[in-house]
Amino acid sequence: xTEGNLITPAQNTWCPGCGNFSLQFTLKALLEGxxxxxxxxxxxxxxxxxxxxxxxxxxxxxxxxxSLHGRTIPAATGIKLANPDLEVICCAGDGDCYAEGLDHLxxxxxxxxxxxxxxxxxxxxxxxxxxYTPTSPLGFRGKSxxxxxxxxxxxxxxxxxxxxxxFIARGYTRRPDQLKMLVSDAVAHHGFSFVDxxxxxxxxNNMTDYYNSHVYELGDHDTSNFNDACEKARExxxxxxxxxxxxxxxxxxxxxxxxxxxxxxxxxxDKMDAIRRILxxxx
Amino acid sequence: xxxxxxxxxGKAGDGINSAGLVIAHLLNHVGYRVYMYFDYPSLIxxxxxxxxxxxxxxxxxxxxxxxxxxxxxxxxxxxxxxxxAHPGTVTVYHADNVRSEGTxxxxxxxLLAESAPPIMGNSAIIGAFAKTAGIPWNxxxxxxxxxxxKGTAKNLAVARRAFDAAGEKVTIxxxxxxxxxxxxxxxxxxxxLIDGGLEAYVAxxxxxxxxxxxxxxxxxxxxxxxVVHPENEISVIIMALGFAYAGRKTAVGTxxxxxxxxxEGVSFSGQAEIPVVIVLGxxxxxxxxxxxxxxxxELYFACHAGQGEFPRLVVAPGDAEEAYEWSSAAVKIAWKYxxxxxxxxxxxxxEGTYCFxxxxxxxxxAEPGFTQAIPGPDYGRYRNTPDGISPVLYPGSQDTxxxxxxxxxxxxxxxxxxxxxxxxxxxxxxxKRYELAAELDRMVQVAVSGNTAGRTALVAxxxxxxxxxxxxxxxxxxxxxxxxxxPFPKRQMEGALSGVTRVITVEDxxxxxxxGLLSAHGFSVGSQVLKxxxxxxxxxxxxxxxxxxxx
Numbered sequence: 001x002t003e004g005n006l007i008t009p010a011q012n013t014w015c016p017g018c019g020n021f022s023l024q025f026t027l028k029a030l031l032e033g034x035x036x037x038x039x040x041x042x043x044x045x046x047x048x049x050x051x052x053x054x055x056x057x058x059x060x061x062x063x064x065x066x067s068l069h070g071r072t073i074p075a076a077t078g079i080k081l082a083n084p085d086l087e088v089i090c091c092a093g094d095g096d097c098y099a100e101g102l103d104h105l106x107x108x109x110x111x112x113x114x115x116x117x118x119x120x121x122x123x124x125x126x127x128x129x130x131x132y133t134p135t136s137p138l139g140f141r142g143k144s145x146x147x148x149x150x151x152x153x154x155x156x157x158x159x160x161x162x163x164x165x166x167f168i169a170r171g172y173t174r175r176p177d178q179l180k181m182l183v184s185d186a187v188a189h190h191g192f193s194f195v196d197x198x199x200x201x202x203x204x205n206n207m208t209d210y211y212n213s214h215v216y217e218l219g220d221h222d223t224s225n226f227n228d229a230c231e232k233a234r235e236x237x238x239x240x241x242x243x244x245x246x247x248x249x250x251x252x253x254x255x256x257x258x259x260x261x262x263x264x265x266x267x268x269x270d271k272m273d274a275i276r277r278i279l280x281x282x283x
Numbered sequence: 284x285x286x287x288x289x290x291x292x293g294k295a296g297d298g299i300n301s302a303g304l305v306i307a308h309l310l311n312h313v314g315y316r317v318y319m320y321f322d323y324p325s326l327i328x329x330x331x332x333x334x335x336x337x338x339x340x341x342x343x344x345x346x347x348x349x350x351x352x353x354x355x356x357x358x359x360x361x362x363x364x365x366x367x368a369h370p371g372t373v374t375v376y377h378a379d380n381v382r383s384e385g386t387x388x389x390x391x392x393x394l395l396a397e398s399a400p401p402i403m404g405n406s407a408i409i410g411a412f413a414k415t416a417g418i419p420w421n422x423x424x425x426x427x428x429x430x431x432x433k434g435t436a437k438n439l440a441v442a443r444r445a446f447d448a449a450g451e452k453v454t455i456x457x458x459x460x461x462x463x464x465x466x467x468x469x470x471x472x473x474x475x476l477i478d479g480g481l482e483a484y485v486a487x488x489x490x491x492x493x494x495x496x497x498x499x500x501x502x503x504x505x506x507x508x509x510v511v512h513p514e515n516e517i518s519v520i521i522m523a524l525g526f527a528y529a530g531r532k533t534a535v536g537t538x539x540x541x542x543x544x545x546x547e548g549v550s551f552s553g554q555a556e557i558p559v560v561i562v563l564g565x566x567x568x569x570x571x572x573x574x575x576x577x578x579x580x581e582l583y584f585a586c587h588a589g590q591g592e593f594p595r596l597v598v599a600p601g602d603a604e605e606a607y608e609w610s611s612a613a614v615k616i617a618w619k620y621x622x623x624x625x626x627x628x629x630x631x632x633x634e635g636t637y638c639f640x641x642x643x644x645x646x647x648x649a650e651p652g653f654t655q656a657i658p659g660p661d662y663g664r665y666r667n668t669p670d671g672i673s674p675v676l677y678p679g680s681q682d683t684x685x686x687x688x689x690x691x692x693x694x695x696x697x698x699x700x701x702x703x704x705x706x707x708x709x710x711x712x713x714x715k716r717y718e719l720a721a722e723l724d725r726m727v728q729v730a731v732s733g734n735t736a737g738r739t740a741l742v743a744x745x746x747x748x749x750x751x752x753x754x755x756x757x758x759x760x761x762x763x764x765x766x767x768x769x770p771f772p773k774r775q776m777e778g779a780l781s782g783v784t785r786v787i788t789v790e791d792x793x794x795x796x797x798x799g800l801l802s803a804h805g806f807s808v809g810s811q812v813l814k815x816x817x818x819x820x821x822x823x824x825x826x827x828x829x830x831x832x833x834x
Contacts, residue, residue, distance in 0.1 A: 010697045045529075045678045049688070056685065061680035065528055066688040066698070067521065068551055075594045076519040077677070078525020078533075081509055082483065086678055107514045171685065241708075266505035271477050274506040277638065278474060282464040283429075 006031055010058040011170060017206075019199025022053060022173035022194035024059060029180050030187060031062065034087070044087045047076045049096035051127050052122035052201075056091045059110070073108045076115040077257075079101035084258045086112070089187065094121040098134040098156060102208025105194075109165035112191045116194035118183065119156065119196050123238075136205075137239045157233035158250060160194050161226070168229065168250045172215050173200065174208065178246060185248065191256045198244070211244065216237035226250060285340050285456060290345055290364055292333035293356030295326055302405040303334030304500040306354075307465055307636055309418055309425045310338040314458030316747065317465065319636035320819065321347045323492070325574040331359045332412035340458050344637060344749020348823040352416065353451075354408050356567060357383045373452045375411045377404065386415055386449050391408045393444045403434070403441045409440030410449070417454030420446060454490055464639045468606050468632035468746075469495040473502065475607035479560075479614025482531040483509040487516050487521045490574050491630035492536040492564040520548030521676050524557045524692070528687055530677035532614055534560035539568050539581050546588045549623050553593025553712070555687045556665065557671065558624070560618035562610075565629040567817035572676055576817030577630035579745055582796040585625045586769045592709070594716035596624040596723075597769035601730075601748025603637035604644050605766065612647035612726075612807070620672060627768065629791070631746035631819045647726065658683040663694040667707060671714030728772035729779040730764045737761035739833060740780055740809075743789040744768070744797050750820045751789055760787075765797075773804050785809040787832055789825065 006028050014020045031041055037264075044062050048054035050069035059065035067075045072090035080088045090097075097105050099121050110114065124142065125131040127259035131142040132149045133153045135156065138146035160168045167189040171179040200208050200216075222228050229250035250271065268274045289306050293299050307317045316336035322696045323332040335346045350367045353360065356377040368374075376387030381387075388411045390404040396809050397403075406427075413423045423442055431438050466474070473495050476484070484503075486496040488632065503510045509531070513541060515521055519535050537545060542563050551735075552559050565581045567573035585597045596616050600606040607766040610626055617624035656662070656674030662683045666673045678685050686696025691708060693699045733741070733755030740761040743751040748764055755762035762780045780786065786808045790800040793815040798808040810832035814820055820828075 008695075008697060040480070040681075042681055042683065043679055047525075055698070057688070061684055064686045064688075064696070065525065066555075066686070066692075066696075067691060068547055069690050071517070071521045071547075074513065075522035075525035075528070077513075078483075078485070078519075078522035078523075078527075079529045080527045081511065081522075082529035082531040083677075083679060103514050104518055107518070139655055210319070261509060261511070264504065265507040266503060268506050271480070271506065274502070275474050275477055278470075278502065279464040279466075279641070282466055282470075282639075283462050 008061045012059060013055065014052060014204045018052070018200065019173040019200035020056070020120060022176055023120060023197060023199065024056060026179050026183050027056065027060060030183050033184060039087070044089065045079055045091045047072045047079070047088060047090045049101065051093035051096050051125070053091050053093045053096070057255055061244065064099040070096050071104070072097065073101060073104035073115070073117065077108060077113050080113055080115050080258055081261065082190035085263065087187065090115060090117045092117060092119050093126045094119055094135050095133045098154070102134070104226060105106065106159065106163045107123055109160055109194065112164065112166055112254050115190055116143055116186045116193045117195070118186070120199050121156070121196050122199045122201040122205055123207070124201050124229055126201050126204055130204040130208055135238050146163055153238040155233065155238055156196050157200055158230070161233055161250060164251070165194050166191040166252050166254050167248070169195045169248045169267040170198065171195055172198045172211055174212060175215065175246060178217065182248065191250065193252055214241070215246050216243050216246045218245045218249070221247065221249070223248045223251045260265070284351065284453065285458070287338055287351040287455065288349070289336045289352040289354065290350040290360070291354040291356070291408070292360030292364065292365065294328070295323060295330045295332050296328040297332065297356050298402055298405050299332040299334055301398070303336055303410060303605055304465065304723060305409055305430060306412065307336045308430050309422060309434065310336065311412060311462045311465055311638065312422050312426055313418055313455070314337060314460040316342045316460065316463070316638045317636070318345065318638070321634055323575050328519065331752065333360065333364070342638065342640070344635070345753055345820070345822050348821045350604045353414060354382060355407065355639065356404070356413055357381060360516050373415050375408060375415055375449070377408060385409055386452070388445050388449070393441055394749060394801070396397050397437060397440050398464060399437050399441050403438055405644070406438040406442040407445040410445035410514065410676045414446045414449035414457050415452040417451050424464045462558070466603050466639045467494065467634055468603060468628060469636070470498050470633065471603035471606040472610045472626060472628065473498045475610025476534050476614055477502070477506065478607065478609035479538055480532045481508055481534055481614060483511070483523070483526045483533040484536070485511045485513065485519045485533060486524070486536040487512060487519050487541060489541045491566055491633040492538060494634065495536045495562060517547065518547040520561070522557065523825045524548060524552060524555070527557045527559055528677070531667045531829055532618060534562060534614065536562035536564070538566050538583065540571065542584070543590065544583070549592070550589030550591055551689050552623040553575060553589060553595065554591065554623040554689055557687055558621050560613050560617050561623060563625050563627050564633045573817040575630065577746070577791060577819055578815065578817065579629055579720050579791040580796070581627060582744070582768060593712050594620065594719055595769055596622060596719065596767070597627055598625070598767050599627045599745040600766065601745055602623060603630070603639045605748070606632065608644050608647065611768065615647060616719070620715050621675065622715065622719070625746065629746050635746070664696045665692060665694045665708065665711070667694055667711055670718045671711040693772070700754070705814045715817065716770055723767055723770065723772065724774060728765065728767040729775040729787035730766060731761065731779045733762035734759045735761055738783055739787065739788050740783040741829065742797065742801065747789050747791065748817065750822055750825050753822050754825045758826070758829060758833060760833070768800065771800065771804055774808065778805060785834060787812060789820070791815065791819065
């Protein structure tokens with residue numbers, strides 16, 4: 001990590017007004033915060049998928065794994081298992097994480113692998129120039145659905161609740177102070193943490209006015225109560241008009257995947273010794 | 284009778300594979316070199332399973348069209364394999380289930396007398412077999428004690444009753460060889476990977492490499508490595524790349540169908556220069572095909588899987604020793620050159636059991652070639668070097684940013700669309716291919732055996748090593764086997780075929796993929812002997828087919 005310089009010289013190509021700037025700002029603040037706590041940024045790894053969100057890997061001057069579309073989570077899981085001392089953060093898109101890589105998201109929650117997943121949910125494919133995603137509302141007119149989509153969006157928070165995620169939050173790029181807190185809490189959480197970040201796409205799906213008039217902070221919601229979390233998560237179905245709660249919906253503590261898997265290792269350290277023992281058993 | 288075969292058959296769930304292995308060990312302990320072919324349909328209970336254990340004084344890796352002992356747990360065994368019997372064949376059968384000539388074993392009566400569970404019936408059959416073959420009781424005791432650690436005493440008591448009740452029919456001569464370890468191809472691959480420095484193995488179960496996953500999962504309780512079984516093969520390979528990025532030597536295993544899902548990761552490995560070893564066990568395709576039978580249909584697929592152009596290593600070992608040797612080398616080579624390495628094997632090798640002679644193994648140690656990595660703010664993961672190999676550091680290195688990228692990138696790992704940088708990076712990958720090919724050329728990549736002066740050559744690859752080795756010599760043919768398929772060892776193939784006027788290829792596929800590869804490199808192929816029914820060639824079958832085309 002180059003001292004004091006968190007941004008690479010790479011030319012930024014996000015559209016003016018893009019929600020990704022807010023997330024970049026949030027991550028920069030997070031990294032500065034970690035540094036203040038005495039953490040070395042040498043131990044932070046950013047994993048991104050493919051899409052506008054993923055350019056974060058080029059723009060932030062930290063270790064990064066610029067993966068394939070939908071494949072942030074398996075890479076992050078491997079990195080965390082290989083070296084549990086690393087702080088592994090995934091920036092994924094909604095097409096990336098909810099369409100191409102949904103299976104990985106569910107399994108990461110199921111396993112409670114100690115990584116953080118931030119979904120840049122702008123509810124449209126930006127880089128491929130405007131098609132619907134799993135969270136676009138019914139009737140969304142994109143280039144692949146000129147007459148409007150004929151399928152309902154799903155609710156990622158509900159999916160995460162039913163998959164066993166131990167930290168579930170939702171933020172909004174136009175509520176940067178709260179977003180900073182949420183991302184910081186997500187990274188600090190021991191185990192799998194998930195933050196659905198509502199962000200606007202300035203070019204293909206600018207929902208700024210809609211979100212501004214519908215979002216509210218969850219406030220004194222009991223994050224340890226699973227049923228309350230389900231109820232709050234169901235309030236907005238990503239389709240029909242209602243209040244959109246922001247904040248931590250659910251959090252609980254549980255053993256992580258890496259703790260469970262890495263404590264089971266054998267202890268014969270010499271490989272040739274191990275091979276000889278096995279061959280002897282087979283003679 | 285120093286070259287003989289024992290067939291044991293029964294229903295799936297009868298423990299035929301385990302019983303076959305005990306028989307193989309009996310013969311191993313009286314000095315024979317053994318090979319076991321295991322044939323089973325894709326189901327859990329019922330259906331017909333059989334194993335053929337071949338015993339010879341010297342090394343073997345093939346089975347024959349005739350068997351000298353038939354051990355029948357069910358009637359199907361007698362019925363289906365009648366054609367393999369000859370007048371001298373001795374049949375030992377479960378007298379309560381089977382009607383046959385030969386030595387009947389009153390299994391139920393023995394089990395009742397010893398209050399033993401039905402699965403121990405196999406021990407009765409094995410005990411009776413030992414007696415009919417003239418194998419001394421102390422050998423049975425030794426093998427049971429070593430290889431049936433659970434319920435040894437009861438299994439021995441059951442076997443003893445059958446041993447005492449049976450009569451000696453033939454006496455197989457004892458041979459002086461000391462016993463060797465018996466390993467499956469999967470186990471040899473697993474041991475080779477460990478030898479190569481494996482630290483993690485990631486796989487989704489798929490025949491014929493599931494047993495490699497099971498083996499390494501079991502060994503991870505003894506030896507410190509991480510074994511993970513994720514949600515699908517896409518996750519498998521990407522997770523492996525994550526492991527490798529963070530500094531752990533990692534392999535994955537699958538068959539053709541799973542490899543289809545992995546191809547995006549293969550290409551990613553090539554572009555991002557993150558090493559991974561892929562064990563690709565072929566079975567009969569296309570698609571789901573015959574899940575538990577063999578084939579050699581993935582040669583082109585292994586050599587070309589993944590979009591774009593990047594160097595890769597594809598090796599095709601032919602038996603347990605080669606599987607060990609090349610699996611170890613694949614790990615070292617993949618990590619040295621930062622490329623994907625594919626170990627291309629098949630059901631015959633993966634699930635066949637071989638005598639393992641580690642004195643035959645030539646160790647590979649990577650020749651030095653690394654430029655030393657220097658941590659610090661100036662580090663670039665894709666530094667352009669003369670040999671194309673960029674010095675590697677892992678995340679966590681002090682004051683160092685390690686960026687890997689699936690996009691075309693610059694030396695620091697940041698995405699670029701610059702024409703010059705695109706050309707430069709393609710050139711860097713290409714130089715790695717030349718370096719890799721040059722180093723491989725100093726190893727034996729094409730094996731020559733049989734009548735090495737013969738002007739007609741059999742050219743075979745992979746698990747056909749065993750059968751082709753037995754066929755080539757007696758027919759006066761030279762046997763040529765490429766062990767490395769990519770980068771193609773053209774110079775060594777020219778040497779191996781020097782003086783040869785006619786090439787006959789032998790493959791377990793219908794399109795002649797090795798023949799195609801040879802032709803593409805300018806070698807003309809006279810005849811092709813192809814088999815694509817999911818079953819490996821027997822010695823007699825291949826001999827007959829080669830005779831038809833030998834000039």
